[in-house]
Amino acid sequence: MIDGEFNNKGELVFQIRLIAANEDLISETAILDTGFTDWLLINNEYARSLGWVLKKSQKRMQTAGGPRNFNIYQGIVVIDREELIVRALGGDEMEDILLGVKWLQIKRLVADFPAGVLTLG
Template sequence: MIHGSFGENGQLFFAIELITDYGLNLPVDSMLDTGFTGFLAINQQDIESLGWSYIGRDTLRTAQGETLFKIYLGKLILNEQEYEIPVYAGNEITEVLLGSEWLKILPLLVNYEAGILTLG
């Protein structure tokens, strides 16, 4: 189980580790975005430094309309477990985003009043 934190405006943040193709684990804060239907989204500029393999393109509906994203095969550690997942990259992404696909395999518990936020 991974414990998260609440942002100033009610955002849900979780610490994860991105694993580069060079074997480095980079800790980052990620925001859970239930409107994003993939596993992970990251800025294109940031993804280039990770050395992940490009696997294709896909169009997703976003708040700005349909957007074309590059997709990479990435690795991360979440809840002390390593995952190899498709990662969406775009120039307009300002946060590392965890998507709703995680909610299909990991339970989410949120209680703002009690300050409880867990995933897994």
């Protein structure tokens, strides 16, 4: 189980680790976005710098802001000491790393705002 925190916007923030192709382990902050229905959203440039495998280029997908093009990468994420190979959508204008609701199919989310408790595991 990993502990998270609620940021000043009320977003659900977790520390995750990404594994680069050269096996470097990189700690990152990610926001759990319940409106995002996939595994991971990351900036294209960052995905390329990690050496993640590009599976498909320019797939058009619907977002809350309208249709957009994304690249699809295969990456490795470490959450709760578990390495998982996931599909990562890459966008050019992404500033934050987002975790999507696919994680909730395999991890239990506890979000108790009044108590200040946020866990994923």
